[in-house]
Amino acid sequence: MPTEIWRPRDLGLIDAIDALPKEAFSGTVWRVVRGGRDPALGSPSLSRWCNGRFDVLDTSLQRDGAIAEIHALLSLQPVFPSKGQWFAYELEVVASQTLRLADLAILARLGVDVARYADRNYDRTQEIADIAYFLGFDGLIAPSARWKCLNAMLFTERLAPDQIVVSGAHPAPIDWDSWRKQKR
Numbered sequence: 001m002p003t004e005i006w007r008p009r010d011l012g013l014i015d016a017i018d019a020l021p022k023e024a025f026s027g028t029v030w031r032v033v034r035g036g037r038d039p040a041l042g043s044p045s046l047s048r049w050c051n052g053r054f055d056v057l058d059t060s061l062q063r064d065g066a067i068a069e070i071h072a073l074l075s076l077q078p079v080f081p082s083k084g085q086w087f088a089y090e091l092e093v094v095a096s097q098t099l100r101l102a103d104l105a106i107l108a109r110l111g112v113d114v115a116r117y118a119d120r121n122y123d124r125t126q127e128i129a130d131i132a133y134f135l136g137f138d139g140l141i142a143p144s145a146r147w148k149c150l151n152a153m154l155f156t157e158r159l160a161p162d163q164i165v166v167s168g169a170h171p172a173p174i175d176w177d178s179w180r181k182q183k184r
Helices: 011-018 063-074 104-109 123-134 176-182
Strands: 023-034 057-060 086-100 139-143 150-154 164-167
Touching: 011 123, 023 063, 023 150, 057 063, 063 086, 063 150, 063 176, 086 150, 104 139, 123 139
Parallel strands: 086 139
Antiparallel strands: 023 057, 023 086, 057 150, 086 164, 139 150
16 A cells, blocks of 8 residues: 655645635535436545545536536546446535635635646645645635636535535436537
């Protein structure tokens, strides 16, 4: 089993994030998951806003934003997967201690190279999320790198099950070909 290299947290970044308010967030978010997966279930990941040390539920404030994020991930494969169905779920979320990083200017002040934000270099954004989790935030809101909208990353260990509720009817499977044509 590989050993993780421990690095101390950036004290300047801790101070900068600690100076930001913990805001309430209540509203609708969207989550795309493979058929059979609970859309309200978070997990640790190695993604833009998670370093694998805590559970996160990646969502978007817009349906197309959630679809665009998963589409970008699936597009990394040599052949776009044709097996398995994916669904966009609407969730109602109530969080009280959210870190709002609503634009690229805020991210730049925290040391994110915003000119390369869409790239898959996640070091600084993972540091920000790790520190937000460490400081007791229950999630963060930040710009999507794949769609013109905001995403909400929820730290599910900090939220009770009734704070993330699937709303609406069971959605139809996403038709990737139609979605790509429609969004051009």
